Amino acid sequence: MGGTLAEKVWDAHIVRRGSDGAPDLLYIDLHLVHEVTSPQAFEGLRLAGRPVRRPDLTIATEDHNTPTLDIDRPIADLTSRTQIQTLRNNAVEFGIRLHSLGDADQGIVHVVGPQLGLTMPGLTVVCGDSHTSTHGAFGALAFGIGTSEVEHVLATQTLPLSPFKTMAITIDGALRPGTTAKDIILAVIAKIGTGGGQGYVLEYRGEAIRALSMEARMTICNMSIEAGARAGMIAPDATTAEYLKGRPHAPEGVDWDEALAYWSTLKSDDDAVFDAEVVLDAGDLEPFVTWGTNPGQGLPLSANVPIPAEIADPGDRATAERAIEYMALTPGTPLRDIAVDTVFIGSCTNGRIEDLRAVAAVIEGKHKADTLRVLVVPGSARVRLQAEAEGLDQIFLDFGAEWRNAGCSMCLGMNPDQLAPGERSASTSNRNFEGRQGKGGRTHLVSPLVAAATAIRGTLSSLADLPSPAGAHARTPVTNL
Amino acid sequence: MEKFSQHTGVGVPLRRSNVDTDQIIPAVYLKRVTRTGFEDALFAAWRGDPEFVLNQPAYATGSVLVAGPDFGTGSSREHAVWALKDYGFKVVISARFADIFRGNSGKQGLLAATCAPEDIELIWKILETTPGTAVTVDLESRTVTCDDVVVAFQIDDYTRWRLMEGLDDIGLTLNHADEITAFEATRAAWRPRTLPAKHLASVEIEAARPVR
Numbered sequence A: 001m002g003g004t005l006a007e008k009v010w011d012a013h014i015v016r017r018g019s020d021g022a023p024d025l026l027y028i029d030l031h032l033v034h035e036v037t038s039p040q041a042f043e044g045l046r047l048a049g050r051p052v053r054r055p056d057l058t059i060a061t062e063d064h065n066t067p068t069l070d071i072d073r074p075i076a077d078l079t080s081r082t083q084i085q086t087l088r089n090n091a092v093e094f095g096i097r098l099h100s101l102g103d104a105d106q107g108i109v110h111v112v113g114p115q116l117g118l119t120m121p122g123l124t125v126v127c128g129d130s131h132t133s134t135h136g137a138f139g140a141l142a143f144g145i146g147t148s149e150v151e152h153v154l155a156t157q158t159l160p161l162s163p164f165k166t167m168a169i170t171i172d173g174a175l176r177p178g179t180t181a182k183d184i185i186l187a188v189i190a191k192i193g194t195g196g197g198q199g200y201v202l203e204y205r206g207e208a209i210r211a212l213s214m215e216a217r218m219t220i221c222n223m224s225i226e227a228g229a230r231a232g233m234i235a236p237d238a239t240t241a242e243y244l245k246g247r248p249h250a251p252e253g254v255d256w257d258e259a260l261a262y263w264s265t266l267k268s269d270d271d272a273v274f275d276a277e278v279v280l281d282a283g284d285l286e287p288f289v290t291w292g293t294n295p296g297q298g299l300p301l302s303a304n305v306p307i308p309a310e311i312a313d314p315g316d317r318a319t320a321e322r323a324i325e326y327m328a329l330t331p332g333t334p335l336r337d338i339a340v341d342t343v344f345i346g347s348c349t350n351g352r353i354e355d356l357r358a359v360a361a362v363i364e365g366k367h368k369a370d371t372l373r374v375l376v377v378p379g380s381a382r383v384r385l386q387a388e389a390e391g392l393d394q395i396f397l398d399f400g401a402e403w404r405n406a407g408c409s410m411c412l413g414m415n416p417d418q419l420a421p422g423e424r425s426a427s428t429s430n431r432n433f434e435g436r437q438g439k440g441g442r443t444h445l446v447s448p449l450v451a452a453a454t455a456i457r458g459t460l461s462s463l464a465d466l467p468s469p470a471g472a473h474a475r476t477p478v479t480n481l
Numbered sequence B: 001m002e003k004f005s006q007h008t009g010v011g012v013p014l015r016r017s018n019v020d021t022d023q024i025i026p027a028v029y030l031k032r033v034t035r036t037g038f039e040d041a042l043f044a045a046w047r048g049d050p051e052f053v054l055n056q057p058a059y060a061t062g063s064v065l066v067a068g069p070d071f072g073t074g075s076s077r078e079h080a081v082w083a084l085k086d087y088g089f090k091v092v093i094s095a096r097f098a099d100i101f102r103g104n105s106g107k108q109g110l111l112a113a114t115c116a117p118e119d120i121e122l123i124w125k126i127l128e129t130t131p132g133t134a135v136t137v138d139l140e141s142r143t144v145t146c147d148d149v150v151v152a153f154q155i156d157d158y159t160r161w162r163l164m165e166g167l168d169d170i171g172l173t174l175n176h177a178d179e180i181t182a183f184e185a186t187r188a189a190w191r192p193r194t195l196p197a198k199h200l201a202s203v204e205i206e207a208a209r210p211v212r
Ligand code: SF4
Pocket: A063, A064, A108, A109, A110, A129, A131, A347, A348, A349, A407, A408, A411, A412, A429, A430
């Protein structure tokens, strides 16, 4: 019997196989660090007198707390400043490479790893952040860990782990214009639920996935955690190799050839058996938006806010009632009629250059609705520079949007970019939990295209709602997103 | 880590499903750099509501949280576990836990006990009818006792053993340092290293222009 992609990567990293129910000890190829989940781990090392075993497999950036304005001035929020200063001190003390605010490679840790060419097929990648699943888009086994595990990896470059189950998620067909990778993953989560992936590594496959760009694949794997799975993977192919070639840390010469040969073996064998399988057709998908307070509470944009009385299961009914109350929605309202105050474009889900290009293509030459503010926050400083080189920043500014510096920003509101109580956003990020974007804030998760259309019309909208044919004036074709 | 074999304490019924880690501890509290002192942050948004279960005097000394399914979903923040511990919880019972939360609990000596949904319903009823009822959780026999109800809970053997022995993972792993070194010797040359750092051409960074 053949193996799945996840099993192959797992097996290649076993330092010591566990017996009698003990976990396997797995080697970690790449450890990403940021300021929020690391201070207590470094403190633990210091107390125990332990060094970092492999500083050369570790890299840190500042992202969650960093302001997106006035980055050349000291950070105004004292606790944020302390936390960032703590990371800087720890990086010096333990010899860790750190990309600080103001550095071209600073940015959201899940944007920086791939852009430097550090994320590649067949690796084990961990970070004290649940969206580490993003890196699975390259065919790496990548997952989020807690602070105790961060300390464990720093000290030993390994983790004791019990094997995951595997789930194949096959997306057949082709996306229709106006739909994107974000709509695929929101539809997957709505289908299997926020707990549906628990205990599994998800492998996304099928025609629609193969057709996606690397960045779009990252959007999909990023939100695997929202389905409860710790990791999502996509088998590497020519698209993966092309994305990596020439990046600063991509292998070169004979190493590149050796890597390519190995990567070509990284796919689930035809006779591999998955513990569960899900199939969707991309051609059936419409733009998807969430109406509730968990990412599984999503519907096609053409639908209405659910009517709890019509929900049979009492638990689900109570959950829906509570979500609708928090979101201040009226059951039965068309989702298209929901007006928002803020449009947030950014995050490790949709803050890469292709996302910004797609938004720019839709809004070019237009002005935002007067009733809302639009925040465009590139995922990394490098993404920002690229966008500026292409003139996208001017399109955003002409549109009336704010063009910010890189970081997590309003995805979780640890920096000053937050929703005010009661404010409503359409957000390209990944979590619509109560208060996620600011205390009392209300979040609707959307794709970059829906965010752009919503910014123009003021209510949740898709390209089809715009007066001129979608993308008619596009400076860049919206493909593969 | 302290050894854990049995705990008895007031049970707190939290009749909510999908309690994500943003609810357990909102992001604003994550800016601290210490590992303790998070008790004020636990369920911070909900504690403003006088009706919230932890605000009711009968549950004030609670140490066994009995929650709905899918507890601890979302962010990987271990702060969620620290906040529960700092507040005084020793055990969380749910029909289903998010993987990362369950892992973090095990590392920190907070027992995450998985019970059948119907058993949780039974316990909720007792705790709600007689607030302040004690719950006994026995790791040896894997049972939860609440008044006259005794139900089984699940936990994997390895975590149970570690909790009962009070063992620290890093110490256990470092016993195998030679095997790690041997594995490292086989690492293929194409696999990346972060040092020495390689970059694209360096660029002067100026702050982006906001709309004023
Ligand atoms: S952008 Fe949001 S989801 Fe991604 S790492 Fe930052 S806070 Fe987490």
